[in-house]
Amino acid sequence: QVQLVESGGGLVQAGNSLRLTCAASGLFFNRFSMGWFRQAPGKEREFVAVIMWRGGRSVYADSVKGRFTISRDNAKATVSLQMNSLKPEDTAVYYCAGSASGELGSVEEQYNYWGQGTQVTVSS
Secondary structure, rough: OOOEEEEEEEEEOOOOOEEEEEEEOOHHHHOOEEEEEEEEEOOOEEEEEEEEEOOOOEEOOOOOOEEEEEEEEEEEEEOEEOOOOOOHHOEEEEEEEEOOOOOOOOHHHOOEEOOOOOOEEEOO
8 A cells, every 4th residue: 555644834924934845665765756745725726846766866846946945765665845935925835746747747646655744834
């Protein structure tokens, strides 16, 4: 049974940082690309970042480029999202997702497994 469990969300003031972590189990983590998506109230879920299964290649949404960093630890089967210089518009539920394609996908349909999400709230 595949499980993706996010942690690290919370309430922070604008300009501060948070680090989200997703722990994976039940899948061959080393072969999966891992992504982060987010969904703000009243909006559709959107792509944030993705990292390939090997080599550390990553892609970011323009809205977070330069502020967020995605990383993974294949030995621990975890993927993290370091979020710096947070803005109120970053407020959303953040979801971890795994793609068996192993590629740098930015579309939800490319992902096979999803976590339950963790709330990030950034106050102004």
